[in-house]
Amino acid sequence: MMSGSPAESILFLLTRNAQKLAFPKKNMDCLLINGKCRLNGEVSVSGAKNACLPMFAAALLTDQKCVLKNVPDLSDVRFMAEILGQLGAQISNPSKGVWEIQAKNVSNIAPYELVRKMRASICLLGPMAARLKKASVSMPGGCVIGARPVDLHIKGLRALNCGIEIDKGYINVDARRIKGANIFLGGRYGSTVTGTANVVMAATLAAGVTTIENAACEPEITDLCKMLIKMGAQIEGAGSPTITVTGVDKLSGAEHSVLPDRIEAGTWLIAAFASRGKVLVKGAQKKHLGALIDVLEKAGCKISVKNATAMEVDAAEVHIRPIEATTLPYPGLPTDLQAQLCALMTQAHGLSIITERIYPERFMHVPELCRMGAEISREGASAIISGRGKLSGAPVMASDLRASAALVIAALAAEGQTRISRIYHLDRGYENIDLKLANLGADVERLKNSE
Numbered sequence: 001m002m003s004g005s006p007a008e009s010i011l012f013l014l015t016r017n018a019q020k021l022a023f024p025k026k027n028m029d030c031l032l033i034n035g036k037c038r039l040n041g042e043v044s045v046s047g048a049k050n051a052c053l054p055m056f057a058a059a060l061l062t063d064q065k066c067v068l069k070n071v072p073d074l075s076d077v078r079f080m081a082e083i084l085g086q087l088g089a090q091i092s093n094p095s096k097g098v099w100e101i102q103a104k105n106v107s108n109i110a111p112y113e114l115v116r117k118m119r120a121s122i123c124l125l126g127p128m129a130a131r132l133k134k135a136s137v138s139m140p141g142g143c144v145i146g147a148r149p150v151d152l153h154i155k156g157l158r159a160l161n162c163g164i165e166i167d168k169g170y171i172n173v174d175a176r177r178i179k180g181a182n183i184f185l186g187g188r189y190g191s192t193v194t195g196t197a198n199v200v201m202a203a204t205l206a207a208g209v210t211t212i213e214n215a216a217c218e219p220e221i222t223d224l225c226k227m228l229i230k231m232g233a234q235i236e237g238a239g240s241p242t243i244t245v246t247g248v249d250k251l252s253g254a255e256h257s258v259l260p261d262r263i264e265a266g267t268w269l270i271a272a273f274a275s276r277g278k279v280l281v282k283g284a285q286k287k288h289l290g291a292l293i294d295v296l297e298k299a300g301c302k303i304s305v306k307n308a309t310a311m312e313v314d315a316a317e318v319h320i321r322p323i324e325a326t327t328l329p330y331p332g333l334p335t336d337l338q339a340q341l342c343a344l345m346t347q348a349h350g351l352s353i354i355t356e357r358i359y360p361e362r363f364m365h366v367p368e369l370c371r372m373g374a375e376i377s378r379e380g381a382s383a384i385i386s387g388r389g390k391l392s393g394a395p396v397m398a399s400d401l402r403a404s405a406a407l408v409i410a411a412l413a414a415e416g417q418t419r420i421s422r423i424y425h426l427d428r429g430y431e432n433i434d435l436k437l438a439n440l441g442a443d444v445e446r447l448k449n450s451e
């Protein structure tokens, strides 16, 4: 631990408390879906999970109150709230979608028992270091979607003149001499989303100017920067590969409404198409979904843009065509929609090739889709899908968030009944998915604790 026995005793207390946390328990619910049912109607997209998680962490940058609105009701959000509460922040959820966070006195240690519950808690690193000057955050572990290193987060903080040591599974940061710098924040797979969030948040309170090159351009980063600017941060270039942050002495509280979840929106567009339905997706913003729209149109999908925040798929008379697609950092095709596209392409007639450039091992959905009759083989980081326009319902198991969404899409298109177990993965990132599906006319039932 970073500073001997006092820190060790705090860690002991935090760890002991963390073991008794009110973390949402993994439910053992299943989803039963009877397929061959066209989705029909309107669905509203919730706030973006991957924007609000770093925003919760950003609230640690100030001792004043931050209010977040349009926060989705998801298990990942409740995990993050629990973690901040354990660190000492006052946190409450006074009404649906609204969270108030005030971090007057917070611990500078985020122990393994808190962090291991959710990888995104790595976003605590930058704000804790910048605000508290010394911080220890447990290294997140492995992940089912592949190796998820944090070397770029560390590189970024080191460039900001932070001392960093990795000890006993912890990243210990000494940010007493934090100062602005020019940082190239790219690795083998391109930019890093939460790494960019961490470095931007740390730089808001660093002396001088920080320039991040190869910054992630994802809309979730732009939205985080909007919140930080409301808190008094000086940030330019958010949404572009070069972000400039001029450090300030102090940040204040702010109120911010989280942007709609483009991955949820994309999932509904794909689900509507796969089920040959007609669905108006409210909250689907064309400007954030360009790469997906391009791919879906190549596959034969008719998408009409109703306005800046709503799009409609009408797939009743459409033949789904095979595609070749590759995931890339934003504005490329999101990796978080790759599994759903694999499910969709089982409904085309012909050969599709979907290549994963962000997480080359992220194909956990493939064996489960094959259990439903899909013909998919793996060639390195590509899935080769021999679409036959047919799937049959089967018992399948969710393995991670987006793989679970793919199984839902496959189940909607399949003949017969599919039973998806371990849907706690789905509940991490899709608010009220069973209710939203039912409102669109799906034949769906959640079986509580049925495993």
Ligand code: EPU
Residues within 6 Å of the ligand: 050, 051, 053, 120, 147, 148, 149, 150, 151, 152, 153, 154, 187, 188, 189, 190, 191, 192, 193, 194, 195, 216, 335, 336, 357, 358, 359, 401, 402, 429
């Ligand atoms: N990478 C490194 N070193 C690092 C960080 C990342 O090599 O220090 C690599 C990763 O291994 C990966 C690539 O860079 O190959 C991109 O990873 P990134 O850091 O951007 O991912 P992340 O920030 O950990 C976020 C989302 C993921 C989403 C990815 C990619 C959050 C909380 N998570 O993860 O969301 O897949 O960006 O867009 O924002 C999901 O929602 O299902 C999900 C996994």
